[in-house]
Amino acid sequence: MAMGSVKHALDAAMDAARWAPSTHNTQPWTFSVSEQEICLRADPDRKLRVEDVSGREMLISCGAALFTMRTAMSCEGFEPVVRVLPDPDRPSLLATLRLGAEVQADESIHALGGEIERRRTHRAGFADVPVPDALVEKLVLAAADEGVKLTPVRSVEAVSVIAALTQAAQGVQAQDQRFSLEVIRWARPPGSSRTDGVPAEGYPREAARTEPHFPQRDYAWGHDWGSQTDQRASAATGVVAVLTTRGDSRQDWIDAGQALQHVLLYASAHGVSAAFHTQALEMELLREFMRQELCSGQYPQLIMRLGVTFDDKGSMRRPLSEILW
Ligand SMILES: Cc1cc2nc3c(=O)[nH]c(=O)nc-3n(C[C@H](O)[C@H](O)[C@H](O)COP(=O)(O)O)c2cc1C
Structure with a gap:
């Protein structure tokens, strides 16, 4: 695996994850990279202390960021190797993601990847067009x-x-x-x-x-x-x-x-x-x-x-x- 393409894929995954939805757009996550592995953590300073006492919505938001990283890694041509809550002694570490085997993502994954930045939350009624x-x-x-x-x-x-x-x-x-x-x-x-x-x-x-x-x-x-x-x-x-x-x-x-x-x-x-x-x-x-x-x-x-x-x-x-x- 060429080092350049590894770094590019990790950067692309983290860059994409920023566009995940999060409650009130708090973006309650941090990323770090060590030994070609991304660590995803929740950022407790960005937790909603009144609305989200348990941190449930914060972790849902971080889960959305995790799926986004998986999708972006696949689009970059690598199978994502994910461990969720890998270490009970480090509860703030929500997941680690490593680049696995080089694989050609199929069209359906690329279709998801193409929506990462485009998708937006809607806050009103919808047009009179049925959802099939x-x-x-x-x-x-x-x-x-x-x-x-x-x-x-x-x-x-x-x-x-x-x-x-x-x-x-x-x-x-x-x-x-x-x-x-x-x-x-x-x-x-x-x-x-x-x-x-x-x-x-x-x-x-x-x-x-x-x-x-x-x-x-x-x-x-x-x-x-x-x-x-x-x-x-x-x-x-x-x-x-x-x-x-x-x-x-x-x-x-x-x-x-x-x-x-x-x-x-x-x-x-x-x-x-x-x-x-x-x-x-x-x-x-x-x-x-x-x-x-x-x-x-x-x-x-x-x-x-x-x-x-x-x-x-x-x-x-x-x-x-x-x-x-
Ligand atoms: C767990 C969770 C709960 C949310 N709850 C609401 C909500 O009650 N009302 C709302 O308008 N948006 C809600 N959102 C959407 C966020 O406000 C939105 O994702 C964020 O502002 C970023 O905007 P974007 O999704 O358009 O990129 C929620 C998102 C998440 C992940």
Whole structure:
């Protein structure tokens, strides 16, 4: 293996991982390289202390970064050799990735790789264009590849219940100063030079309500922030889907993150975007209610809506120099 191509592949993997989704774009990860191996760690300073007491969302975000690195390594022509939580004595070490055998990635992997930087979170209703059932089935298989269950919620009643839980959680969080301050802390004002947080271009100034209503988080917080693209005609809910795991361990959270990014990249390669609504899962009682009543006892890790949108949104990431230790 030529040293030049090894370094190039490791750099490409870390560079790509920056574009993984993370809660409020906190980018809660650090990377280091030793002996041709990338070490992925969570950055506890970037954990959301109010919303994410257990660090569950932080590890889901890091899991998404891990899947991104695996995909990028494959695109660079190397089989990724991954160990998740390799050392119980070093709990902050979430995974190691080494370059394995040289392999030619097939077209489907390159299709995922092509979406890493292009994929964006959507924060409004979707266009009135259906998501094909066959694609939803492929997304279910993509999650299953990572040992995680993706359940499209087909019953109108169940969708209404999930919307109502989201409304309840959003209502409570909006009135709780600790939650609000945390959202404001991660809302990026227009023109800001910071390279993390949710940018004002990442959500519409005005959006039509979906029926049932899935409230967004209030990143604008009373300002007239938000992109001016006209979203009023986009009011479709899309397909509501829930990612669940059998257990609720750190390994399960990392797996959920890997499954999330697999699903998102596959969807993006087929013209479908996702909107996330995780408020209800941040409130222990509501999460437990969902687990028992709607998820057959499995642990809900992420609630999303999948649909088609034609608008362009911005996002940004920290440079590798800030993340690489
Ligand atoms: C675990 C997790 C939870 C998230 N929850 C929400 C959410 O409730 N609302 C939302 O608008 N976005 C949510 N997001 C999306 C992030 O805000 C988004 O990934 C981040 O701002 C980066 O933007 P991008 O995905 O467009 O690149 C979540 C992402 C992750 C990984």
